[in-house]
Amino acid sequence: MRSIVFIVVDTLRADHLGCYGYHRSTSPFLDTLAEQSSVLDACYSTSNFTAPAFTSLFTSTYPYYHGNFFFNKQIANSPIKECLDAHRFDTHAIVTFGFFKNLLSRIWGGLEVVTETRSFDFSKELTGAVSDGAIEWLERWDGDRPFCLFLHYRGGHAPYRLPAEYETLFDSTDPDDIDQEIVEVFFPQHIERPKPKKKGERTFPRKHQLVNAMNTGRRKVNKATRQWIIDKYDASIKCTDDNVARVFESLKSHDRYRDTIFAVFSDHGEELWDHGQFGHADVHLYEEVIRTVGIIHDPLRTEAVRKAEPISHIQVMPSLMRLAGVRALPKQLVSFDFTTDMERKSSIDQPNLVFCIGPHKAAVRQGNLKLIEASPCHYLSKVKRLRSVLRILWMGELRRELYDLGIDPREKDNLANQSTQLRPLSSLLKQHIRVTKRRSDILDSGFKLSAAEQEKLEEELRSLGYL
Numbered sequence: 367m368r369s370i371v372f373i374v375v376d377t378l379r380a381d382h383l384g385c386y387g388y389h390r391s392t393s394p395f396l397d398t399l400a401e402q403s404s405v406l407d408a409c410y411s412t413s414n415f416t417a418p419a420f421t422s423l424f425t426s427t428y429p430y431y432h433g434n435f436f437f438n439k440q441i442a443n444s445p446i447k448e449c450l451d452a453h454r455f456d457t458h459a460i461v462t463f464g465f466f467k468n469l470l471s472r473i474w475g476g477l478e479v480v481t482e483t484r485s486f487d488f489s490k491e492l493t494g495a496v497s498d499g500a501i502e503w504l505e506r507w508d509g510d511r512p513f514c515l516f517l518h519y520r521g522g523h524a525p526y527r528l529p530a531e532y533e534t535l536f537d538s539t540d541p542d543d544i545d546q547e548i549v550e551v552f553f554p555q556h557i558e559r560p561k562p563k564k565k566g567e568r569t570f571p572r573k574h575q576l577v578n579a580m581n582t583g584r585r586k587v588n589k590a591t592r593q594w595i596i597d598k599y600d601a602s603i604k605c606t607d608d609n610v611a612r613v614f615e616s617l618k619s620h621d622r623y624r625d626t627i628f629a630v631f632s633d634h635g636e637e638l639w640d641h642g643q644f645g646h647a648d649v650h651l652y653e654e655v656i657r658t659v660g661i662i663h664d665p666l667r668t669e670a671v672r673k674a675e676p677i678s679h680i681q682v683m684p685s686l687m688r689l690a691g692v693r694a695l696p697k698q699l700v701s702f703d704f705t706t707d708m709e710r711k712s713s714i715d716q717p718n719l720v721f722c723i724g725p726h727k728a729a730v731r732q733g734n735l736k737l738i739e740a741s742p743c744h745y746l747s748k749v750k751r752l753r754s755v756l757r758i759l760w761m762g763e764l765r766r767e768l769y770d771l772g773i774d775p776r777e778k779d780n781l782a783n784q785s786t787q788l789r790p791l792s793s794l795l796k797q798h799i800r801v802t803k804r805r806s807d808i809l810d811s812g813f814k815l816s817a818a819e820q821e822k823l824e825e826e827l828r829s830l831g832y833l
């Protein structure tokens with residue numbers, strides 16, 4: 367059995383990497399790795415924000431099955447973990463944010479949260495701390511079992527906090543043209559390790575409100591400021607790329623290097639005004655926010671392969687396990703394995719249904735066609751669903767959208783009123799949404815956070831802009 371290093375970078379849209387066609391040198395390491403790897407060109411998150419996306423990655427279930435939208439539920443077990451255990455994998459995780467404990471503590475082995483052990487939330491050194499932890503763990507590891515090491519990087523998640531050498535790396539606008547309020551909120555310079563907070567005190571009270579005001583048009587953002595944010599986002603990618611490279615270099619000198627699959631994904635992307643909005647976790651499910659990175663490096667098969675057919679995140683772990691040598695996947699995971707034709711350059715001749723569930727909308731892709739519909743998520747509370755409906759109406763987002771990504775990859779030409787494919791795709795999506803019964807064996811329904819844990823979780827989610 368072979369080992370797996372499974373890296374997931376937060377908030378990293380695929381098209382800002384050179385290997386996915388970006389014009390800037392944001393990712394020299396990943397670009398080189400991609401030339402010796404299988405690259406998934408149409409890899410999709412199951413949602414447009416962190417909690418449902420990661421829960422899907424670690425349970426191989428869609429959000430309507432797992433029902434975990436805010437990290438406040440604990441995953442009790444997962445077919446992925448059962449399979450890893452059955453094959454004696456040594457599982458370990460080094461992650462950025464504390465809320466991963468709710469997700470992983472019962473379905474993974476060792477778990478180091480670097481914000482508690484070697485850094486702190488929004489530290490400029492947070493990205494480096496994950497790599498430091500990974501390198502130390504790899505150097506220490508001398509077991510005779512295969513391992514599965516999961517690493518989470520904060521990637522391009524705002525606010526942008528970067529070591530000095532990255533801060534101005536891609537700056538391209540005149541500082542005099544940049545909105546200073548946005549600079550203060552998106553690029554805060556004076557955050558030290560937080561002192562114990564008073565009840566209800568917030569770390570970044572203004573970011574969520576500011577993004578909300580920007581996205582509803584109440585707060586205008588000039589062109590130079592938008593570009594300035596994109597420059598900082600790109601610098602965050604370069605910082606992550608350099609740190610992922612450090613882990614790979616360390617792995618290369620490891621005894622198990624030739625026996626280790628090195629996989630790099632992202633949990634979701636980021637809107638950078640491609641369709642008029644900034645951020646993620648809001649109404650949109652366009653490519654920039656749900657299409658993710660997917661690079662799988664196998665040192666025994668280093669030819670470049672581009673895989674064009676749509677792949678969902680629920681397929682990722684079963685496929686990595688198969689590449690690692692797991693012959694018999696659990697029954698419910700077998701059909702998710704996409705590795706069987708990995709060595710062939712596949713085209714979109716085997717349409718694969720891929721679903722994506724956001725808080726306000728749902729989407730399905732089949733072949734090149736992608737349908738997006740308004741659909742407040744069933745797992746929001748009644749009050750939140752009502753708010754979702756109002757938000758969709760307020761933002762003029764009620765329309766259905768159908769795009770042919772083969773000829774319109776930037777989703778500019780809505781075919782909803784002229785395609786006969788709208789109705790069958792819409793039925794497929796509704797059918798998926800009707801499956802609202804959670805897989806009861808995945809969530810721990812009796813799980814309750816203590817008041818202190820609940821407060822810490824809410825603070826963390828709020829500071830990231832989710833509440």
Ligand SMILES: [Zn+2]
Binds near residue numbers: 377416417633634
């Ligand atoms: Zn995320």
